[in-house]
Amino acid sequence: MQPYLFPYLGYFQLISAADEFWLLDDVQFIQQGWMHRNRLLVGGQEFLFTIPVNKHPRMDLICNKTFGHAAVLALEKLRKTIVSSYAKAPYVSLATDLVAAVAEHITDADKPADFTDTTCFALERTCAALGINTVIRRTSDLSLDPDLTGQARIIAACRAIGAESYVNMIGGKALYDGESFAKADISLWFLNPTLPEYPQGIAGFVPGLSILDAIAHVSADEISTMLTAAELIRA
Numbered sequence: 001m002q003p004y005l006f007p008y009l010g011y012f013q014l015i016s017a018a019d020e021f022w023l024l025d026d027v028q029f030i031q032q033g034w035m036h037r038n039r040l041l042v043g044g045q046e047f048l049f050t051i052p053v054n055k056h057p058r059m060d061l062i063c064n065k066t067f068g069h070a071a072v073l074a075l076e077k078l079r080k081t082i083v084s085s086y087a088k089a090p091y092v093s094l095a096t097d098l099v100a101a102v103a104e105h106i107t108d109a110d111k112p113a114d115f116t117d118t119t120c121f122a123l124e125r126t127c128a129a130l131g132i133n134t135v136i137r138r139t140s141d142l143s144l145d146p147d148l149t150g151q152a153r154i155i156a157a158c159r160a161i162g163a164e165s166y167v168n169m170i171g172g173k174a175l176y177d178g179e180s181f182a183k184a185d186i187s188l189w190f191l192n193p194t195l196p197e198y199p200q201g202i203a204g205f206v207p208g209l210s211i212l213d214a215i216a217h218v219s220a221d222e223i224s225t226m227l228t229a230a231e232l233i234r235a
Contacts, residue, residue, distance in 0.1 A: 010193030
């Protein structure tokens with residue numbers, strides 16, 4: 001999967017379901033995508049936050065993107081927003097500590113911080129807080145043929161690391177076919193995420209928010225149980 005900063009619960013269900021989780025960072029960065037943004041609740045309403053990346057060149061690989069001073073300022077603003085809007089959440093300090101740690105990681109870099117490295121750091125810190133032990137790696141380290149795209153690129157990555165199975169989100173069902181993977185001696189699986197409701201301090205429930213929302217409201221043990229709620233489907 002592409003590297004996502006503070007993604008939703010389903011992303012961590014996918015990480016938890018794998019022996020190794022590979023960040024697909026040698027493909028194009030999507031400027032208006034969700035890799036560097038997500039949603040929280042502010043005043044009971046959905047609030048979109050964005051952690052800015054370097055803009056030049058606009059069309060570039062994920063592994064070439066970086067975070068700089070603007071990202072540190074955005075993370076500090078995000079931390080303050082969580083402190084204010086989640087003041088009554090029982091575990092708010094865990095959420096703000098994660099945001100602060102990422103800001104510190106960027107600040108400590110001796111040059112603009114690598115996007116994948118920073119996102120990997122954030123994911124590993126979050127996984128540690130949730131009791132997930134999955135190893136996280138990056139596909140840019142595999143030196144795959146740059147002309148390979150889509151399904152062929154995924155199969156090549158699986159072959160390069162000796163994977164016997166590949167698990168993707170259910171949304172990729174139209175992109176990958178089991179026969180092509182079977183010919184490469186790889187079993188193809190899809191994960192159908194399940195997003196259990198939990199108290200958010202509002203009437204009703206808003207699913208699919210950043211994991212920071214769940215971390216602020218729910219204990220790590222409860223989130224650990226939620227991680228096993230997803231359904232694995234073989235292609």
